[in-house]
Amino acid sequence: MNWPARRDTAMNNPRERILSRLKAAPKAAAPLRPDWTPPTYDAAGRKAKFKAMLEASHADVHEVSPHDWPQRLKTILANKGVGNVVYAPATPAGRQLAESWAGSGPELVAYDRAVEEFKDVLVSKADAGLTTTKGGIAQTGSLVLWPTPDEPRLMSLLPPIHVALVEEASLTDSLAETIRAQGWAGAMPTNAVLVSGPSKTADIEQTLAYGVHGPKELIVLLIGSDSP
C-alpha cells in the first residue's frame, strides 16, 4: 500500500502539525497518581467472589478436578444436547480432552488450520468451543483469555457455547494485581481478552438479552488442586 510520506520534515503533514500544536501548548504539571487499592481477598473469599460474580453475570460455574473434567464436560454438554465441540488439539488440555473422549458424546472438532479454511465451521456449524485461560479475576468474575497459535481467538467467540477451563491456583484478586503479577506490560500478546459472562445486550428498553453476537452460554470449569 502506498501512503503519503508520513515522515515529511516540513510542517506540511498532519502528524507534524498536530504534534507541534500539542508541544506548543502551555505546560501543566503531570499530576501524581494518588494511592488507590483494589480489593483483596483470602483464598476462600477469592474463590467465592469469583464464582458469585460469574454466576451473577449468567455464567455456569462447575468445580472439577484436574483428572475428571473431560468426563464432567461430556456429561454437561450431552445434557444440553450439544453435537460438537471445537477444541485446540495441540494444547495439553486439548490432548487430555481427546484422550479421554472415547466413545459416545459430542463430536470433537479440531481448530488446527487457518480461519480461512475453518470459517464455515466456526460461523455456522460449531455448537461449543473449549479454551483454557491464563487466570481468573475475583473482583469482577473475569476470565483472562490469552489466545496462542495453538489456541486461536475465535473459538471462544463464534460458537454459541463457550467452555473455559480455569485453574483455581491462577485466581487473582483484581486486574491491577494480574497485570503486575503476570508481567503484562512487557509481554502483551496479539490479543488478550477479559470475559465476564456470556454475550449480552440491553439496547432494547434496557432489557437484558443473552447471546446477541458472541456465546449465549458461558460454562466455567474451575479446576481445583485435589480430586474432590
Added chain:
Amino acid sequence: MAAEAGKMEFGAKAHTALNDPKLRANFRRAMDGLMTKRAIQFADEAEWTSLRARGAAARANALAKLAELLEQLEANCLRNGIQVHWAETTQEANSIVLGILEAAGARTVIKGKSMVTEEMHLNAHLEKHGITPVESDLGEYIIQLAGEAPSHIVMPCIHKNKAEIAELFHDKIEGQAYTENVDELTAAARAALRGAFAGADAGISGVNFAVAETGTLVLIENEGNGRLSTTLPPLHIAVTGIEKVLEKLDDVPPLLSLLPRSATGQPITTYVNMISSPRKDGEKDGPKAVHLVLLDNGRSRVHGDTELRDTLRCIRCAACMNHCPVYTRVGGHTYTFTYPGPIGKLLTPQIEGLDCAGDQPHASTLCRACADVCPVQIPIPDLLVRLRTESVRPTSGQAVKGAGSSATAAETLGWKGWTLLYASPLVYRIGTRMLGWFGNLMPSSAPMLKQWTSVRTKPKFAAKSLHELAREKGYCDE
C-alpha cells in the same frame, strides 16, 4: 450533518422534544434505570472518592504529556505491526479510511460501535464511494435501519421503545414477523448479522484506551460484535481521537473500574478486548493488517487552553447525560451534533465553534449533577460558564473557536456600564436612585428587558435602596 444544519437550533428543537410525550417517557425510563444502577455500584463513598481521583489523575497525566505519549504509542504500534495514520480533520480521516479499504479491495465493512466514526460521518462517506458499512452493535444496527443518528453515546437507540423496534424489524428484515419479545428481536439481529460478519472484507472499530507503553488498543463491549469486527475480517481499522491515549497499562484497571460502572452500572463489561498486533506468523486467526487512525478534529486546539483541556479527560461513559435534568427531558437528538448532554454541550462548541454551537453551553441549569458523577472529575459546569464568557468576549481568544461571536456592541456597552456602576460608589448611588424613581415606569416590552420578562415576572423596584434604608436606621457603611 453539516455544521450549518445544526447552527443554534437547540432552543427550537428542545421545544419540540418537550412536547413529545413518547420521547420523554422513553428517556425518563431509561435514565431512571441507569441512575439507579450506577448508584448501587458506587454506594461506598470512600471507594468512589479514591478510585475517581486515581482515574482523573491517569487522564490528566496523559493530557499533560500528550505529544510524547502519542509518539510513544505510534512507535510501539509500528513495532507491533500496527500501521498508524494521523488526521487533522474528519475529512482527512475519512479519506484515510477509504484509502485503506480501497487499497485492500474491500467492498463491505462490519462496524463495531464507535462515536468517533459518528463524529466523522464515516458511513455516509463510505456509501458515497460504493462501500457498504454495516453497524453490528444492536443499538447502532437499529438506528442504521431507521436511518437515524445515535441519541445517546452508550445506548444509541435509547429514544426508541420496543414497539417501534418491533415495527422497524418487521419492516426492514426480510421474513421477520412483528414481535415485541426482546429475546426474539435480539435473535433476529444475530441471525441477520452473522452473514455480514462472515462476509465482511474489513472491520472498523473505535478505541476506549490506547496504551502508549505497550502499543495496545483496549476496546470494551458486551455483545461480542466488537471482538468479531476486530478478529474475523482480514483487515481491521481502529479510529480514535488523539486524547484517548494512556501512559501505562497500569492506568487501565482504575479507568476500567470507573467506565462500565458509571455507564451502565455493570462491574465490568462482558468483554475487554486488548489488541496489540495483527495476526502473527503461525497464528490461525485475527486480521492480517491492523491500522490505527488518530483523529485531531480540533482536539489539539482544545488542549492548548490549560483550563478547557480538562474536557479531553472524558472517557465517554455518559454518566453526565444520564444525570442531566436537561438531557433527560429533551433527549440526544436535540443537541444536533454527535455528542449530546453535558459533555456534548462542552465539547461540541469547542470543536465546531461558538459561532456554530454557542447556544449549547446555555442549555444547562449549572446544577452540577454532571460534575458530581463524572468519573474523571471534569468540572463541566465551570467550563460551560467559561464558554459562555468566551462567546461574548469582545476580543476573540486564541483557544476557543468562534470566541466573541455572540458579542454585540450594545451588550459590550452594557457590561462596561455595569462595571463602571459597581466600581464607582457615586455612579452606583445615582444609578440605584434612578431605578428607584423610574424603574417601575419601564414597560415589560422594553428592549433587553423583554427577553428577561418573557419567562419571568418583571422585578418591582423598591422606592429606596437597601443602603438608603440602612442609613435611615442609623447604620453607617463607612
